Amino acid sequence: MKLTLRIWRQSSADQPGSYQSHQLENVSPDLSLLEALDQLNEQLISSGERPVSFEHDCREGICGSCGFLVNGQAHGPRAATSVCQLYLREFNDGAVLTLDPWRAKAFPPIQDLMVDRSAFDRLIAAGGYCSTGTGQAPDGNALPVGREQATSAFSTATCIGCGACVASCRNASASLFVAAKLAHLGQLPQGQPERARRADTMQRQMEAEGFGSCSSNLECEAVCPQEISADWISWMHRESRS
Amino acid sequence: MSNGLPDPRIPAGPLADAWRRTREELPLISPLRKGQMDVLVVGTGLAGASAAATLAQQGYRVTVLSFHDSPRRAHSVAAQGGINAARSVAVDGDSVSRLFTDTLKGGDFRAREAGCQRLAEISSGIIDQCVAQGVPFAREYGGSLATRSFGGALVSRTFYARGQTGQQLLYGAYQALMRQVELGRVQMLTRRDVLELITVDGVARGVVARHLLSGELEVHTARTVLLCTGGYSNVYFLSTNALKSNTSAIWRAHRKGALFANPCFTQIHPTCIPSGDVFQSKLTLMSESLRNDGRVWLPKNTGETRQPDAIPEEERDYFLERLYPTYGNMTPRDVASRRARELCNAGRGVGPGGRSVYLDLTDAIRAEGKDAIAARYGNLMTMYERISGDDPYRKPMRIYPAPHYTMGGLWVDYHLMSSIPGLFVLGEANYSEHGANRLGASALMQGLADGYFIAPSTVTAWLAGNPAQDVATDHPACREALESTRRRISQLINSEGKTPVDSFHRELGSVMIDRCGISRHADGLRVGLEQVKALEERFEAEVRVPGEASGPNAELEKALRVKDFFGLAQLMLRDALAREESCGAHFREEHQSDDGEARRDDVNFAHIAAWQHNTNGEPIRHSEPLQFTALQPSTRSYK
Numbered sequence: 080m081k082l083t084l085r086i087w088r089q090s091s092a093d094q095p096g097s098y099q100s101h102q103l104e105n106v107s108p109d110l111s112l113l114e115a116l117d118q119l120n121e122q123l124i125s126s127g128e129r130p131v132s133f134e135h136d137c138r139e140g141i142c143g144s145c146g147f148l149v150n151g152q153a154h155g156p157r158a159a160t161s162v163c164q165l166y167l168r169e170f171n172d173g174a175v176l177t178l179d180p181w182r183a184k185a186f187p188p189i190q191d192l193m194v195d196r197s198a199f200d201r202l203i204a205a206g207g208y209c210s211t212g213t214g215q216a217p218d219g220n221a222l223p224v225g226r227e228q229a230t231s232a233f234s235t236a237t238c239i240g241c242g243a244c245v246a247s248c249r250n251a252s253a254s255l256f257v258a259a260k261l262a263h264l265g266q267l268p269q270g271q272p273e274r275a276r277r278a279d280t281m282q283r284q285m286e287a288e289g290f291g292s293c294s295s296n297l298e299c300e301a302v303c304p305q306e307i308s309a310d311w312i313s314w315m316h317r318e319s320r321s
Numbered sequence: 322m323s324n325g326l327p328d329p330r331i332p333a334g335p336l337a338d339a340w341r342r343t344r345e346e347l348p349l350i351s352p353l354r355k356g357q358m359d360v361l362v363v364g365t366g367l368a369g370a371s372a373a374a375t376l377a378q379q380g381y382r383v384t385v386l387s388f389h390d391s392p393r394r395a396h397s398v399a400a401q402g403g404i405n406a407a408r409s410v411a412v413d414g415d416s417v418s419r420l421f422t423d424t425l426k427g428g429d430f431r432a433r434e435a436g437c438q439r440l441a442e443i444s445s446g447i448i449d450q451c452v453a454q455g456v457p458f459a460r461e462y463g464g465s466l467a468t469r470s471f472g473g474a475l476v477s478r479t480f481y482a483r484g485q486t487g488q489q490l491l492y493g494a495y496q497a498l499m500r501q502v503e504l505g506r507v508q509m510l511t512r513r514d515v516l517e518l519i520t521v522d523g524v525a526r527g528v529v530a531r532h533l534l535s536g537e538l539e540v541h542t543a544r545t546v547l548l549c550t551g552g553y554s555n556v557y558f559l560s561t562n563a564l565k566s567n568t569s570a571i572w573r574a575h576r577k578g579a580l581f582a583n584p585c586f587t588q589i590h591p592t593c594i595p596s597g598d599v600f601q602s603k604l605t606l607m608s609e610s611l612r613n614d615g616r617v618w619l620p621k622n623t624g625e626t627r628q629p630d631a632i633p634e635e636e637r638d639y640f641l642e643r644l645y646p647t648y649g650n651m652t653p654r655d656v657a658s659r660r661a662r663e664l665c666n667a668g669r670g671v672g673p674g675g676r677s678v679y680l681d682l683t684d685a686i687r688a689e690g691k692d693a694i695a696a697r698y699g700n701l702m703t704m705y706e707r708i709s710g711d712d713p714y715r716k717p718m719r720i721y722p723a724p725h726y727t728m729g730g731l732w733v734d735y736h737l738m739s740s741i742p743g744l745f746v747l748g749e750a751n752y753s754e755h756g757a758n759r760l761g762a763s764a765l766m767q768g769l770a771d772g773y774f775i776a777p778s779t780v781t782a783w784l785a786g787n788p789a790q791d792v793a794t795d796h797p798a799c800r801e802a803l804e805s806t807r808r809r810i811s812q813l814i815n816s817e818g819k820t821p822v823d824s825f826h827r828e829l830g831s832v833m834i835d836r837c838g839i840s841r842h843a844d845g846l847r848v849g850l851e852q853v854k855a856l857e858e859r860f861e862a863e864v865r866v867p868g869e870a871s872g873p874n875a876e877l878e879k880a881l882r883v884k885d886f887f888g889l890a891q892l893m894l895r896d897a898l899a900r901e902e903s904c905g906a907h908f909r910e911e912h913q914s915d916d917g918e919a920r921r922d923d924v925n926f927a928h929i930a931a932w933q934h935n936t937n938g939e940p941i942r943h944s945e946p947l948q949f950t951a952l953q954p955s956t957r958s959y960k
């Protein structure tokens with residue numbers, strides 16, 4: 080198939096950026112969008128141009144490295160999919176795809192489609208853990224966790240830290256990311272001792288990093304590749320009040 | 322040194338309890354002194370993150386380097402199936418000694434028994450540790466930990482978190498690490514590519530790293546260095562590993578004197594989504610836990626063109642069940658892979674180019690319902706559907722073997738120290754405990770045993786016995802390492818060629834899979850060696866690395882990696898050639914029984930091969946003999 084990629088090119092944070100269009104002829108519909116970018120990059124390198132920078136690693140939807148906007152949608156049109164798992168068969172022959180980096184104050188641009196998401200690590204450092212040291216653990220069966228409780232905690236623990244929720248929120252809020260972590264640990268007995276403090280410190284850090292607040296327009300839930308429910312954001316707000 | 326090898330420091334006396342006895346004798350350091358000692362950890366996968374968090378908790382000043390933008394992205398995140406532990410919870414009679422036996426046998430008697438025993442003993446504590454961190458393992462309705470069974474084992478001892486076990490274990494370790502960052506005990510340096518090891522008077526004292534955004538070269542020194550940089554199956558280009566998994570850190574250490582053990586032992590995983598287009602960049606694994614419920618089959622006839630549901634039962638060959646009545650679809654990975662490849666080569670394969678076999682969940686879905694299957698494997702099913710475009714609930718999946726896990730790595734002694742004093746190697750980067758054929762769910766166990774429990778004790782013992790002074794970053798050894806790294810980079814940047822790096826990497830991968838893949842033979846390995854040498858020369862003359870050494874440059878990163886893969890590939894081929902036997906994952910066609918099973922040679926090859934780099938000639942092969950006291954080598958039979 081044939082494809083036009085209209086890509087945001089920006090050599091560094093302090094340089095202005097602009098769109099550049101590239102044609103891809105004869106690409107297989109069985110390639111992922113990232114593999115199409117690889118193919119484009121090989122062409123650019125051979126013709127002496129700077130290849131397009133984008134983040135990626137596992138290419139199977141689990142590491143959370145990849146992520147950019149495809150025609151204005153975080154990770155592209157397909158629900159519950161990170162952009163490395165987006166295959167060209169989703170698009171029509173001859174389609175024009177506009178690729179933009181995540182845009183959020185807390186995610187400074189690096190180059191082209193790459194941004195700096197280290198704010199997420201600082202959010203976790205602000206309390207997203209159970210304070211337990213190695214070698215001090217009791218028997219794992221000593222604290223029973225019901226199957227449903229474990230499954231529900233698991234469903235929130237699967238957040239891959241991609242940042243799509245932030246990029247698609249008009250306030251660039253990290254509420255879904257933070258709520259997911261609070262809900263993961265807050266639903267397990269191990270997370271109880273620090274539960275209230277965690278909710279407090281993580282939300283404070285969220286503000287300090289320059290993330291906006293949640294105005295419930297639910298775009299985050301729509302784009303989350305792990306389908307983490309925005310109900311957890313309301314849950315988080317109840318946590319803070321209690 | 323005996324046999325040209327350092328002492329492997331295997332404890333004397335009975336195996337059971339040897340680790341507890343060893344640990345009790347290891348010297349300790351007072352917490353106050355620890356605060357004056359710095360430790361470098363490279364990598365934040367399960368091995369690196371768990372080690373860094375634990376060492377920091379003990380009081381050391383820890384600096385962590387990783388090329389990812391966040392520790393949470395290390396490739397351990399991708400492990401799907403589960404983690405083994407011996408806990409006699411169910412009634413199937415699992416025990417430490419059974420896990421020990423299965424591990425040693427699964428490695429086809431090419432691993433140290435003391436190491437396997439220690440791993441089995443520690444395993445249960447790993448699960449407790451992770452539970453305490455909030456890892457949401459699957460549970461039974463009553464609240465106790467659930468398990469499932471895995472290839473090569475007859476008991477159910479694999480703990481899991483749906484198909485995302487590695488992810489959940491890694492997040493546990495990552496969170497523990499970030500807690501130490503917050504406490505100020507860990508300095509986390511992300512987006513650093515470690516490209517050289519620094520040794521002072523033969524002792525590991527630091528690394529040279531390239532900052533991936535500025536391109537600047539940095540020197541980091543410490544009392545001791547821990548390499549936790551993962552596996553190298555990307556030497557095959559198409560593998561189940563993340564694209565940036567590499568060999569650089571351990572390869573550079575090898576060039577500085579660290580012995581490389583059993584480089585040719587690569588596990589080929591039987592259940593991957595097969596490849597299609599040339600621009601395909603990776604192979605995606607479908608957890609082999611699917612083999613619990615999935616039946617593997619092929620049409621009996623060659624050249625079958627019907628859709629799978631149109632092929633009646635009597636025309637299907639459930640070949641693993643037919644050939645291995647006891648283990649059936651749960652035969653070990655090497656066996657399942659080889660059988661699939663042979664049948665595909667014989668023209669019975671399905672899908673494009675006849676390069677896949679069916680993994681069929683129809684019976685399980687019929688018996689238990691779609692919801693039960695979805696609850697068990699939901700994310701795998703979605704992943705398959707995304708990639709292949711087919712619905713696995715309605716049509717059998719197509720799978721094919723792919724390079725997956727590398728059992729070889731830097732040689733380490735019982736303390737996880739390499740042959741370079743002060744250099745510890747953890748997780749998949751080391752050679753340990755897996756021997757020739759890792760079974761499923763052992764790698765996660767080994768990485769976490771290394772990081773949470775073993776290294777923290779043995780690193781302390783090393784530091785207690787070697788009270789070295791700090792090394793200044795302008796020490797001549799640092800300057801020299803920096804200079805040689807700079808030269809390597811400028812050679813690549815100034816190369817006048819036209820061909821992108823990936824194109825060489827693809828070619829290297831195809832040579833390696835043909836010559837040193839699921840099965841090997843001497844002629845092929847010799848040809849492979851010549852092909853890799855020729856390709857490396859062409860790479861040097863014809864590669865194009867656009868851009869500058871400063872600033873972000875993904876092509877330069879790749880070029881540095883692929884350059885190291887060329888060296889490693891040659892060592893793998895040599896190692897496979899020298900090992901004149903078939904064992905586990907290493908199948909030499911010259912060494913097979915009449916019915917096509919692997920034939921081990923315990924008289925000549927019951928050893929670990931440990932290769933020494935030789936600047937002026939061919940590498941030198943040393944061997945560490947393996948002794949078996951608790952369990953005598955037997956022929957593997959999975960029939």
Ligand SMILES: Cc1cc2nc3c(=O)[nH]c(=O)nc-3n(C[C@H](O)[C@H](O)[C@H](O)COP(=O)(O)OP(=O)(O)OC[C@H]3O[C@@H](n4cnc5c(N)ncnc54)[C@H](O)[C@@H]3O)c2cc1C
Pocket residue numbers: 363364365366367368369386387388389392394395396397398399400401402403404405486487513514515516549550551552561562563566567569570606725726747748749750761762763764765766768
């Ligand atoms: C798809 C898949 C599924 C698997 N499933 C299972 C399973 O179900 N059960 C099981 O037991 N095992 C499984 N494995 C194997 C297991 O996941 C790995 O062996 C294990 O996670 C490796 O952990 P590690 O900490 O050694 O390395 P990794 O997790 O690979 O971490 C390597 C770290 O080193 C860093 N690094 C590497 N090179 C450099 C460098 N040059 N400079 C700086 N930093 C560097 C990286 O940034 C990263 O942080 C699976 C593997 C794969 C690929």
Ligand code: SF4
Pocket residue numbers: 237238239240241242243244245255256259299302303304305306307
């Ligand atoms: S909540 Fe979803 S969208 Fe947000 S970072 Fe996590 S996985 Fe990505």
Ligand code: FES
Pocket residue numbers: 134135136137138139140141142143144145146161162163164
């Ligand atoms: S590359 Fe890992 S999630 Fe996309």
